[in-house]
Amino acid sequence: MEPKPVTGRLVRFSVRMKRRTQRIRRPPHDRYLYLLILPGLLYFLLYKYLPMLGLVMSFQDYSPFLGFWDSPWVGWKHFRTMFAEPEALRVILNTLEISFLQILFAFPLPIILAIMINEVRLTLYKRLIQSLVYLPHFLSWVVVVGIFVVFLKSDGIVNNLLKMASIQPIPFLTSPEWFKPLIVFQVIWKESGWGTILILAALAGVNPQLYEAAVMDGANRWQQIWHITLPAIRSTIVILLILRLGSVMDTGFEQIFLMLNPFTMEVGNVLDTYVYFKGIQQGDISFATAVGMFKGVVGLILVVIANRLARKYGEGGIY
Incomplete structure (x- = not known):
């Protein structure tokens, strides 16, 4: 039997992603607004999320x-x-x-x-x-x-x-x-x-x-x-x-x-x-x-x- 709930969630997720992509592709002023978010996203990516990869050291006897x-x-x-x-x-x-x-x-x-x-x-x-x-x-x-x-x-x-x-x-x-x-x-x-x-x-x-x-x-x-x-x-x-x-x-x-x-x-x-x-x-x-x-x-x-x-x-x- 097909796992209908999982399939339904995947369909809803794909629909939401398609709508968001369409919003980004709207007239130029919308794209510029998304560009304003980019510096903040890069900050969190570089200084908050990428350093989390170092948490692997807590499961090692790490040596530089x-x-x-x-x-x-x-x-x-x-x-x-x-x-x-x-x-x-x-x-x-x-x-x-x-x-x-x-x-x-x-x-x-x-x-x-x-x-x-x-x-x-x-x-x-x-x-x-x-x-x-x-x-x-x-x-x-x-x-x-x-x-x-x-x-x-x-x-x-x-x-x-x-x-x-x-x-x-x-x-x-x-x-x-x-x-x-x-x-x-x-x-x-x-x-x-x-x-x-x-x-x-x-x-x-x-x-x-x-x-x-x-x-x-x-x-x-x-x-x-x-x-x-x-x-x-x-x-x-x-x-x-x-x-x-x-x-x-x-x-x-x-x-x-x-x-x-x-x-x-x-x-x-x-x-x-x-x-x-x-x-x-x-x-x-x-x-x-x-x-x-x-x-x-x-x-x-x-x-x-x-x-x-x-x-x-x-x-x-x-x-």
């Missing part, structure tokens, strides 16, 4: 002298090693803890900040606030960490103020207990202002007549925010959360690497820095590739699960 074809295959050896080593498990837990702390504290703040900015009625004052909160985003992590070091080192400004208040100085930079709060606070200070851009754009699309009707019904500002503003930007918040979950295993190499020291290595070593130490410093390229592949797979699974949950509860999702 032997290359991809002659390096011995070891199957799942590096993945088993990753889950068997106590150090690797500790690094995974550190990564998850820092990432979820950022989601818990740093993710909601741009939303709150955008709503507060949107409530400002004086345009000049609103633009001034926007400019001030955007500025830290344009500083590199080297500059940001340098500022925090100047303020928080043992003879820095904060500890000198504590001494003047007869309070014992606090070893902020060498204390394991302070490492993760400092990381989260740095992310909040640097990125919260920049994160308000999409939220403010979503708020600009809210129909003003909804607020006028709410005022006529006697709603105060808090009730308007709760019943109009937040529901209006809910889909944008859901999409941003789904995208953020996709990078849950990525805490940022530069910031963590610059903040690490021998005293905080146990609580601060994450997958990004672990890959650097293993792959670059120790030359274990295959193991580092396996760790990187693990990060990508976890991110993909979280995005798919979050997207399905969003669609199940009535949101659009990202696909």
